[in-house]
Amino acid sequence: MKPANRTFIISGGVSGLGLATARNLRAAGAYVSLLDLNSTAGDEVVKELGERARFFETDVADTESIAAAVKGTLEWTKQTGAAIRGVVAGAGVGLPGLIIDKKNEPLSLxxxxxxxxxxxxxxxxxxxxxxxxxxxxxxxxxxxxxxxxIMISSSAAFDGQMGQVAYAASKGAVASLTLPLARDLSKYGIRVVTIAPSLFESNMTKMMGPKVRLGLERVMEFPKRAGQPEEFARLVRECVENQMLNGTVLRLDGAMRMPSKL
Structure with missing residues (x-):
């Protein structure tokens, strides 16, 4: 499927991997509906991308907030004539914590x-x-x-480290639901692909200390560096355009396999 003159909803769309994806699809002639909590960044991105972009302040943990964004996107498509053809579910957070800490306290619910x-x-x-x-x-x-x-998992889904119980569980679940979703939607001609990146430049990785970051880069095989958002966006574009990509999880990780701890 060509991106041109089609609308794609992108959550987490005004920073990091989501923003790079929005730029890539917009360059290919797509309309991009950007869902994010950061309204200041959202306004700036819309100024950059122009009339083929719209921003909707959205909390993906709030079903009514998502409903409002989808409704707004639908109304926009009636103006543009570019139907909704895809979703890139890029919103995500990482909150490290051991399941039981040094004080013998369990991870908070x-x-x-x-x-x-x-x-x-x-x-x-x-x-x-x-x-x-x-x-x-x-x-x-x-x-x-x-x-x-297109959903976003993580290398943590397969070899999550200490302190990643919640994050690995969430991303492992996303990876696991890829094939059932593809099977549910096959009769409609809708494909499902999940990308599982490792260490990529993003708002989440900016919060890492230099020691943690260096430790992660050491266990990458080649290249020994964090991935660039544009490299992620190129794979999203391929997932959109290549019809044989369906029901699968694609690791994008420089052959990185994380040890249990750094």
Whole structure:
């Protein structure tokens, strides 16, 4: 499916991997609906990307907030004539914590809920609320394709480190639901692909201390550096355009396999 003159909803769309994805798809002629909590950054990104971008202040942990953003996106598509054809569920958080700390206190339930509600529940909620407008889109091409869903997992889903119980659980769940979603949606001509990046330049990695960052870079094989958001965005573009990518999780990690601790 070509991105041109189609609308893509991108959560976490005004920074990091989401912003790079928005720029890439916009350059290919797509319309991008950007969902994020950062309204200041959202306004700046819309100024940069122009009339083919819209920003909706959205908390993906709040189902009503998602509903308002999807509704706003739908109203926008009626003006542009560019139907919703895809979702990139990029909103996510990492909140490290051992399941039991040095004081023998268990990880707080509020900490678990925060990570799971944004990374897992928010991903599924955005997808389920967007789908009715993709399943009813006009099928295109010889295969009758209607759209594509792209989710973001993590290398932590496969080899999460100490202190990543909540994060790894959320990202592992996203990876696990890829194939069932693809099977559920196959009759509609909608594909599902998940990307599992390792260490990439993003707002989340900016919070890492230099020692942690260096330790992660050491266990990368090649290249020995953090990935660039543009490299992630190129893979998203390939997932949009390559119809044989479906029901699979793609690791984007420089052959990195994380040890249990640094």
């Amino acid at each position: 509020s900490s678990l809920d925060l990570v799971l509600n944004i990374n897992l529940r928010g991903t599924l909620d955005l997808i389920r609320q967007s789908l009715p407008y993709i399943t009813t889109a006009t099928p295109e091409g010889p295969d009758g394709e209607r759209g594509v869903l």
